[in-house]
Amino acid sequence: MDRFKLTLSGRALWATAMVALLFIFLFGGLVKLQLVNHAELAKRSENNRLRVVPIIPRRGIVYDRDGRVIIDNRPSYTVSIVPAEMVSDRTVPHLAGLIELDSAQILKRMLRNQVSRQQPAPVKKDVPFDAIAVLEEQSLAFPGVSYQMERVRMYVDSLGAEAFTGYVGEVSPEDLSESDGERQGYQPGSMIGKKGLEKQYDQLLRGREGTEYVEIAASGQILGPYTEREALEAIPGSDITLSIDIDVQEAAVHALDSFCCGAVVAMDPRTGEVLAATSYPGFDANIFSSVIPESLWTEIRTDSTHPLLNRVLNGLYPPGSTTKLITVGAALEEGLINEHTTLKPCYGGMQFGNRFFRCWEHSGHGTLNCIHALEQSCDVFMYQIGLSLGIDLLHDYFAKCGFGRPTGIDLPGESDGLNPDTKYYDERYGKNKWTRALVLNNAIGQGEILSTPLQLAQFYCGIANDGLVYRPHLVKKISRPNGEEINVPPVVSFRLPFSKQTLDILYEGIRLVVEGERGTARAQRRKDYTVGGKTGTAQNPHGENHAWFCGVAPLEHPEIVVCAIVENSGDGSKYAAPVVGKVIKAYMDKRTARADMANLTPVDTSHAEL
Amino acid sequence: MLNYRDLDWKLIGAALALSLIGVILIMSAQHYAESDYARAYYQRQLIWLAVALVVFAIVIHLPLRLFDLGAYLFYGIAVAMLILVLIIGSTRMGANRWFAFGPVSLAPSDIAKIALVFALARFFAYTKWPPTSKRRLTVSAIMTVIPIALILKQPDLGTSLVFFVILFVLWFWSGLSPWYLLLILSPLASLVAASYWWSWALYFVVLLTFLGIIRPGIFFSVMVVVANLAFGIVTPIVWGRLAEYQRLRILTFLNPELDPRGAGYQIIQSKIAIGSGGLWGKGFLNGSQSRLEFLPERHTDFIFSVLGEEFGLWGALIVLGLFAYILIRSIRIAMRCRSRFASHIVMGAVAIIVFQMLVNIGMTLGFMPVTGLPLPFVSYGGTGLVLVWTLIALIVSADYHWQEY
Known part of the structure; x- marks a missing residue:
């Protein structure tokens, strides 16, 4: 039994060895922390005491x-409570009376947002200034309450x-x-x-x-x-x-507000500056500056009029008759017609294959040249030149007029629109599974062609500016905090694929739409200034037609192009043209007023006070 | 009269150095505290150090014979105090550990540590029963379990572990083979091995082989096997019946980092403090972990973290070196003493100091549970300081009288 018994010195050796072992163990622990992990732990120690504000x-x-x-x-004021400084029977009940939350809600939010007992825990954002004034004046009644x-x-x-x-x-x-x-x-x-x-x-x-x-x-x-x-x-x-002009912008908003939905873009064709842009109905951007109540957000998201859809950039509509200028322009450029050419007369429609393609004017337009075809927006004239041009040629002209791709405006998320060609139809319907009749639709801006209001406005800027298209833009000037000012120059985007001669013919067309005897927008004729434009009525399989109008004024030296769409309303001449008319009027009135002011001001007052 | 030149001044010097380092660290730990009371901790520690040195001076003048004769009486008084503190002690942080005398509080468990050392030393010094006899093991175990039971009622797990360690060290010192100690501790291993049935079976094969080689006698062998079986079987059952939060509490006791916001927070902050100190430390009064109060209990339990942060590895090594010097020198003294009683007293003192140091520093380094055991000499605390200086006095006295039987 005593085989294993140790002598006294043996035990002392054992004990010393054990103690030595413990010290090696502790030494190892120290080396690991202070040498091996030093860098990381030193950083954590700094992070402990460092707060980045x-x-x-x-x-x-x-x-x-x-x-x-x-x-x-x-x-905007956020009210917070410092938990450590709170007095339970005063702080919360007093606060409850002030910030429209009950005591239980306040406590719940405080606990949820609490980081430490010494740090303010936010309980309500965007508290009105009146309430903050009360907190400031009667701070003794609200121990522990602070605001940021x-x-x-x-x-x-x-x-x-x-x-x-x-x-x-x-x-x-x-x-x-x-x-x-x-x-x-x-x-x-x-x-x-x-x-x-x-x-x-x-x-x-x-x-x-x-x-x-x-x-x-x-x-x-x-x-x-x-x-x-x-x-x-x-x-x-x-x-x-x-470049936005608040007066024009407001006119655009008011012009639309009697309708369900629509959009207006106004631009200066000489520079590409956007004077007004509105999508109706919209939403109040201020709601994002505060806490959005869940119910309000749901309401906005599920609204059948889609207030969140930015119709200016992302609203995709068939351009309807507004793009008949392209159809005619292409035919002129390709030498298919000249300004005197008359085609087969319009009897309210045209037979193609086994289908009868109607003109919007069921009683027919009779025999027309291309200028009057634009003035009266005759579909049958367009069908005929469309057939001669064919889908791909028409596609090319649309593309060269800026359709099917973003305009490059200085706003994010712009849509491409849609400008179909043979390839597109082959992919969509299969090779040889579609007919050439589709070109008839394209020729009158119907069918698959889709445009945003901005693309259309851009195109009309080109028409109004001798074919030169400036890239649409909103920012005119950037003022840096150091006083430096940067003017943003206009940038030429592209040139319309039309000769001067063709442009003049098209321009005469849009003049007659308003000024002509039988123009579709005769009602927009003004005494003080001349307006040109083109109506459009986009067929809408889901309801009433979308009304388009693109207007240019003053015709002699165009300064403003306005393009409006009114969804689900009916004829362009009846619904969209008046909207454009009002916007142009706002612009022209302001211009006249400015000119009057300029004639009055040259009184030299510089010596008056001396 | 003593011949002062023959006192072990190196040992006394090492102990004094540790105590003064403690005062400096306490000063640094609470230097930026808001309350005047906290900032003055180091001054109170200095006063306590003076008291401890007076106690030291008295104890080295007393004959060891006196302690020998009075050992059981002292033990009895200590047990009575432990009972009394449960009844009239003041409660702090949910535990009845202290007698309050005005501003001074006294922890009877500190007194009981010395009392147990005396009682066991006397018992082992004179018993004729052989080291492995049932009676010898049983009586000494009962002497130890009585104060443990009373301290667990306070409750204070960390301190009660010190008593176990005293018993084990003195068993070893009085001649019980380390293999026997291993066998006595084996049920704890069984507890871990019983996590899986196959590991438990394997463990039993090893245990039985071990018993076969050592052949400690039928009674001892049966006790060991029964204890191992009982721990292996009962513990998983008890574990299974514990509520989730109770299990969590045990697990976080063993591994505090499971609970980074509670117990683990202290450990993590302590490791950051020590580790960020690096080789040379951040300098006196310059430890951000301590100054900005990320370190909890920094003048008591986590004083070593302040050392590691402000004085780095070299500072920590000086303190470890001083401890090592005191302990190894004490073991030599224990070996040299002709008096069996004195020899056991010294080893009991070694047991107390080494265990508290290990658990405390181990805790600050992150591989020991948070038990609340202070670092001897260094941590703030009056009775702790007086206790440890009493132990030093006994060691110095035993050394001085080493030739006496």
Whole structure:
């Protein structure tokens, strides 16, 4: 039994060995932490006490061409509770009376947003200023309550401008992963432009976020600046001046508001500047600056009139008779006709194969040349030249007039539209499974052809500007925070595929549409200035036809092109032409008023005070 | 009268160095505290150190014979105090551990540690029963379990473990073979092995082979096998019946990092503090983990983390070296003592110091559970300091009188 008994010195050796082993063990632990893992743990120690406080710069303000504000910033107040400083029988009940939440809701939100007991936990965003004033004056009644101010976007309402302004929102994980969001200075929680100009010019508008480093204690209390890292100053965003004219924009919105849905684009054909753009119905972009109630969001999303659809850029409609200019122009260019050529007379339609293709005028137009065919929008004339041109030639002319591809406007997410050719039909219907009769539809802007209001406006700008098409754009001037101003010059986009002669014929056509004896838009004739244009009535299998009108004024030296669509209304002449008429009137009235002012002002007052 | 020149001044010096390092670290740990009371911790520790040195001076002047004769009486008094503290002790953090005398509080468990060392030392010094006899093992075990049971009622698991360690070390020192100690501890291994039936079966094969080689006698062998079976069978059943939160509590005790916001928070912050100190440390009063209060309990349980953060690896090695010096020198003293009683006293003291140090530093490094055992000499705490200086006094005294029987 005592075989294993140790002598005293043996035991002392054992004990010493055990102690030595323990020390090696502890030494190993120290080496692992202090040498092997030192770098990582030192970093964690720094991160413990370092808080990065972003400094959000002022986002750029957006003005109209006359310097009137379209997008501004406003203060928004978030009310928070510091849990450690809260007095249970005062703080929450008093707050409940002030911010339209009951005590239970306040407590729930506080607990949900609590980071530490010493840090403010937000309970309500976008609290009205009146309530903040009460908090400020009677702070003793609200122990532990604090508020933080941030700037949010404010969109001037009544402008119906969300089609181009877009809106901002909190940066999403996709935004961060896309296009190196992190490197471009976005952090989780940053605001980013989600649509429209806010998205397109986000980098300019947002400026550069600054960063401040502060040292914090374990309790979350801020102790002061963290001196080992230099703070990064914030740079305010650039202001942007648009080509938009608020007066024209408002006229466009008012002109549409008696209808269900539609869109208006007004442009200056001499530069491609967009003077007005509205999609009706729209939504109030300001809702994205606050907390959107779930019910409101559902209502907007499920609205059958699709307020979220940007009809200016993404509304796809058959252009109808508005593109008869292309059909005629192509025929003139190809030498199929000249301005005197008359084709087979219109008896209210035309037989092709075993189908009778109607003209919109069931009583017929009789014998016409191409100018009068445009004036009266005769379908039968177009059918005949369409057949001669064929699908692919017509397709080429449409393409050269800017259809089937984005215009390149400085807004994100523009649609292509659709400009079908043989290949398209082969893919869609199968080879030899479709007839040439489809060209009859294309010749009158029906069938598969789809255009956005912007594409059509761009085309008419070309017609109004001797065939030279400027790229549509909204931004006229960028004002950097350092005072530097950058004027954005107009950019030539392309030239219409028509000779001067052809253009003159087409121009005469659109003049007669308004000025002619039998023009389809005779009602838009004005005393003070001349208007030209073209009506269109796009057949809509789902209901009433979509009404189109594209107008140009003044005809002598065109300054404005307005293109309007009124969905599900009926004839272009009856519904869309008056809309365009009102917008052109707003523009021309303002122009006249300006001219009058200019004649009055040359009184020299420079010596008056001396 | 003592001849002071023959006292072991190196040992005393090492202990004093550790105590002063402790004062410096306590000062740093609470230097930026908001309350005046916390900032003055180091001053109170200095006063306590003075008290401890007075106690030390008294104890080295007392004859060891006195402790020998009074050992059982002292043990009895300590047990009575443990009972009393359960009845009238002041409650702090849910445990009855202290007698409060105005601003001073006294933990009777600290006194009981010394008392148990005395009682066991006396028992092992004079018993005629051989080291492996039933009676010897049983009586010494009962002497140990009584204070343990009372301390577990407080409840204080960490401190009660110290008593077990004292018993095991003194068993070993009084001649029980380490193989026997292994067998006595084997049920704990059974507990782990019983996680799977096949590992448990394999474990039993090893255990029985082991018993066959050592042949500790029928009674001992049967006890070992029964204990192993019982632990292996009962524990999984009890485990299965525990509620989820109870299991979680046990698991987080064993591995605090499972609970990064609760118990694990302290461990994680301590590891960050020590690791960020690196080789040279951040400098005195300059540890951000400690200054900004990321380190919890930094003047008591986690004082070693302050050391590691502010003085780095070299600082930690100095403290470890001082401990190693004290312990290894004490073992030599224990070996040299002619008095069996004195020899056991010294080893009991070694057991207390080494175990508390291991558990405390191990905890700050992240591989020991959070038990609340302070670091001897260094952590803030009056009774702890007096206790450990009493132990040093006993060791120095045993060394001085080494030739006496």
